Every structure is written in C-alpha cells, then in structure tokens.
Amino acid sequence: MAGPQRQRQPSITAIIATIFVLGLGLNIGLIIQLPKNQAAPTQPAPSPSPAPAGNASTTTQISFKPPSTMPSGHKADAIKLGQQLFNNTHSMLPQYNLDQLTCSSCHINGGTDEKALPLVGAATQFPDYTSRDKRVINLSQRINECFMNSGNGKPLPANSKDMAAIEAYLSWISTGVPEDTKPSWIGNGSGSKLTSSLPKPDPKQGQVIFQQTCAVCHGSTGQGVSGPPLWGPNSFNAGAGMHKLANMAAFVKNNMPASNPGSLTLQQATDVASYVLAQPRPPKPKS
Ligand code: HEC
Numbered sequence: 001m002a003g004p005q006r007q008r009q010p011s012i013t014a015i016i017a018t019i020f021v022l023g024l025g026l027n028i029g030l031i032i033q034l035p036k037n038q039a040a041p042t043q044p045a046p047s048p049s050p051a052p053a054g055n056a057s058t059t060t061q062i063s064f065k066p067p068s069t070m071p072s073g074h075k076a077d078a079i080k081l082g083q084q085l086f087n088n089t090h091s092m093l094p095q096y097n098l099d100q101l102t103c104s105s106c107h108i109n110g111g112t113d114e115k116a117l118p119l120v121g122a123a124t125q126f127p128d129y130t131s132r133d134k135r136v137i138n139l140s141q142r143i144n145e146c147f148m149n150s151g152n153g154k155p156l157p158a159n160s161k162d163m164a165a166i167e168a169y170l171s172w173i174s175t176g177v178p179e180d181t182k183p184s185w186i187g188n189g190s191g192s193k194l195t196s197s198l199p200k201p202d203p204k205q206g207q208v209i210f211q212q213t214c215a216v217c218h219g220s221t222g223q224g225v226s227g228p229p230l231w232g233p234n235s236f237n238a239g240a241g242m243h244k245l246a247n248m249a250a251f252v253k254n255n256m257p258a259s260n261p262g263s264l265t266l267q268q269a270t271d272v273a274s275y276v277l278a279q280p281r282p283p284k285p286k287s
C-alpha cells in the first residue's frame with residue numbers, strides 16, 4: 001500500500017500545482033489586462049456635458065439665473081436690508097463709503113446684470129485665495145476691499161448687522177449656484193471677457209469721446225450728474241479694480257453710455273477709459 005500511496009501523493013500535488021499555476025496564470029492575465037483596458041478604452045467616454053450639479057471640474061454649464069422673488073422666511077429682513085445698502089451705499093453708510101458711489105454703480109442692477117460685474121455666484125467663491133493680497137480671504141473681507149478702494153472708505157466691522165445683511169443679500173442672489181463651482185461669468189474683469197487683446201489707448205481721442213458721449217451724465221469734469229462721479233474726490237481711488245484699464249474698457253464697452261450700451265467700439269471704449277484714468281482721484285490707501 002505504501003508504494004501506490006507514495007505514487008498518488010505527488011500526482012495530487014501535481015493537480016493542485018497545475019490548478020494553482022492555471023489560476024495564477026489567469027490572475028496574471030487579469031492583472032496585465034486591467035491597465036491595458038484603462039490605457040485604451042474601447043468604450044467611448046461618457047459625454048462631458050451637461051455638467052452634473054456640484055461637479056467642481058466642469059463649471060461653465062451653470063446658467064445665469066438670479067432669483068426674482070424675495071424669500072418670505074426669517075432671512076428676508078436681512079436680505080432686504082442688504083439690498084438697500086447695496087443700492088444706496090453712500091447715503092446709508094456715509095461714514096464707511098466715503099465716495100459718492102453705491103455698490104450698484106459698478107455691479108449694476110444689484111449685481112444681477114450679467115455684463116456689469118455680476119455678483120451672482122460670488123458668495124459661493126469664498127473663502128478664496130486672492131493674488132491681490134496673496135492670502136485666503138472670506139466674503140466679508142472681499143466686500144471690505146470694495147468699501148476701501150471702490151468706495152474710497154473704511155472697512156465695515158465684520159460682525160456688524162450691516163455686513164451680515166450685505167452677505168445675506170449676496171448669498172441670496174447666488175441661490176442655485178452650487179458650492180465649489182466657478183461659473184463662467186465670475187472673475188473675468190467686467191462680466192464679459194475681452195475677446196480680443198486690449199487696443200493701444202489714445203487718451204486724446206478719449207477726451208473727445210468723453211465730452212461728446214459721457215459728460216451729459218457724468219459731468220464735463222467727471223464730477224457726476226445723473227451718473228456717478230468718474231474722477232475727483234468723490235470717485236473710486238487708485239487701488240480699485242475699476243482703476244485697471246482693461247476692467248474699465250470692458251465695463252464701458254459692455255455698459256456705457258447707459259443710454260445706448262454697446263454703441264462704442266473696443267478702441268473707443270479703451271480710449272475713453274484711458275482718458276478717465278489719467279484724471280486725478282484719491283490715492284490707493286496704504287495697507
Ligand atoms: C468703482 C466700481 C465698483 C464699486 C463701486 C464696487 N465694486 Fe465690487 N468690484 C469691482 C470690480 C472691478 C471687481 C472685480 C475684481 C477686481 O479686479 O477688483 C469687484 C469685485 C467685487 C467682489 C468679488 C467678486 C468675485 O467674484 O470675486 C465683491 C464681493 C464685490 N465686488 C462687492 C462689492 C460691494 C459689496 C460693493 C459696495 C460696498 C462694491 N463691490 C462696490 C468694482 C466695484
């Protein structure tokens with residue numbers, strides 16, 4: 001009995017070994033196949049659009065749709081106050097907003113005009129890193145940058161009722177823009193990117209355009225009449241975003257003259273912006 005048993009043992013081992021080797025072979029086959037499948041997919045990749053809501057990598061598909069009806073819940077009082085402060089900044093907060101502008105002088109129609117520095121979706125961008133300050137700032141700090149430069153004033157206390165109201169208003173107009181998304185209209189200068197590079201500015205030509213087209217509302221010395229001041233002591237200071245030629249040229253191209261927006265060429269808008277920016281205004285505040 002010892003002989004056959006001794007003979008059967010190796011053969012069972014051989015079978016197990018064969019199964020093991022076959023299995024291993026199959027496994028190796030799978031292991032080798034996997035990366036191949038990943039490298040060269042035979043199935044077409046799923047269509048990249050429309051972007052699913054909340055997907056941070058594809059964000060340009062969100063449509064521009066600020067809310068139209070004020071909520072009636074407990075937040076409504078703060079939102080309404082914020083809207084009033086946004087549209088009447090200087091008259092309601094003269095000790096903080098020292099120039100004659102309101103937030104909506106530039107963020108036209110309460111920040112809901114797609115071509116005029118829209119703030120729809122801006123609230124969801126913060127906290128964020130800014131290259132301007134080289135640090136991460138929150139929404140109230142960003143609002144205060146506009147108070148200090150565009151408003152040529154002083155920062156609104158971060159824990160004040162008024163700051164909370166402006167934040168509530170900006171959050172409300174961002175309704176429907178998912179967190180962690182950057183809509184296409186955000187952060188591109190004046191709400192609509194310059195599609196071509198900025199032309200060479202001619203401030204002399206700009207002066208002619210200004211007196212013909214802009215002075216009727218902004219005053220022949222830029223002091224403001226029915227439109228807000230464009231230079232002088234009651235205008236934004238040299239640290240403001242609007243003080244950058246590309247920003248003002250795009251803003252003017254898209255929004256001015258208010259009576260006939262879009263009537264100027266980009267060259268004319270650039271010329272008139274260069275003339276306006278060559279005039280005196282309050283200096284950039286020391287930080
Ligand atoms: C003189 C024009 C002007 C006025 C007035 C103004 N802003 Fe701005 N604001 C800008 C410009 C231009 C930018 C774009 C960024 C930049 O280059 O500074 C901007 C950017 C912002 C941003 C950041 C938007 C983003 O997507 O990152 C917020 C928030 C903001 N403004 C709020 C306000 C509030 C609140 C007020 C009123 C207290 C105000 N602004 C008044 C011109 C203005």
Ligand code: HEC
Nearest residue numbers: 105106108213214217227228229230252256257258259272
């Ligand atoms: C019919 C009146 C009118 C005319 C003409 C007009 N604007 Fe304006 N402008 C306004 C008003 C009003 C605002 C404030 C935003 C709003 O409510 O539309 C404004 C805002 C502005 C602003 C941003 C706020 C500020 O004070 O810096 C700039 C810059 C500007 N206009 C430049 C111009 C230039 C340049 C021209 C000529 C090409 C021009 N505007 C012609 C009425 C006018």
